[in-house]
């Protein structure tokens with residue numbers, strides 16, 4: 001590895017921790033922060049890099065994305081023929097399973113209502129619900145969606161899943177493709193979005209599709225804010241068709257002060273935290289993949305630029 005050069009840039013993560021971490025995981029490699037005019041590197045490790053970095057780096061063998069979603073990278077002009085490799089779980093799927101199970105159970109068991117009652121000194125019981133009336137539908141059955149589907153199924157909820165290609169997953173009724181989206185939504189009452197953001201999935205949760213969810217439905221969006229048409233979601237909740245939503249991601253982040261989602265009584269928001277990039281797991285995975293690529297092996301997490309994920 002002695003001659004390897006790694007260039008690092010992140011719009012969000014702290015280079016003071018990542019660069020020494022990558023350096024330690026790749027002994028002998030030269031890991032430096034990208035700045036304009038930096039020398040050509042063999043590998044780039046990035047999160048939301050500027051176009052200038054990709055334009056200038058002419059000798060890259062691969063670009064590593066330090067997140068699961070590559071939508072920000074896909075908006076850029078990428079160097080031709082250079083593979084893009086995204087994080088492949090790296091500790092994210094268990095976090096996503098925790099977050100989604102928590103949101104599903106909080107809604108199903110009405111813990112939000114109990115919290116409010118307890119805060120008001122009110123001792124009251126709500127009628128138990130049947131989980132058979134709350135089938136959970138997962139949009140996206142990839143690395144994260146599959147783990148979430150299995151975790152939710154552990155609580156005996158009926159689970160549906162929707163993907164681009166056909167799948168078979170034990171305990172999950174699988175739907176696929178545009179033609180089966182309506183049937184998937186009609187079979188689901190709690191809908192969880194775990195799709196990548198692409199041209200096909202942008203604004204996929206809109207007035208038409210939200211109306212297909214079972215009445216009294218609930219939306220959990222943990223993918224990207226642009227999957228949801230905000231005004232259509234608000235209309236679906238305010239009309240009573242949907243009971244509410246838990247949203248971790250937004251069209252504009254941080255969620256602007258004064259946005260109606262902040263204080264809507266049926267909407268719970270969190271600050272894009274459902275599955276964080278875990279530094280040590282991610283660095284270990286990227287270092288393993290660089291070593292594999294250097295010895296001519298294939299690696300998981302290769303992005304298909306044509307599909308956009």
Ligand code: NAP
Nearest residue numbers: 068069140141142143144163164165196200222223274275
């Ligand atoms: P993934 O492994 O690439 O899985 C994507 C899934 O979506 C696949 O099952 C894919 O179908 C399906 N899909 C894609 N386009 C589709 C379409 N047009 N119609 C139907 N299904 C479609 O991705 P992942 O690792 O699970 O991550 C999913 C997303 O979660 C990421 O892209 C990212 O945006 C988001 N995320 C959010 C957070 C957070 O903290 N909020 C953290 C991590 C990730 P096939 O299986 O048929 O290809």
Ligand code: GLV
Nearest residue numbers: 066067068069070
């Ligand atoms: C976070 O949102 C990610 O895509 O990893």
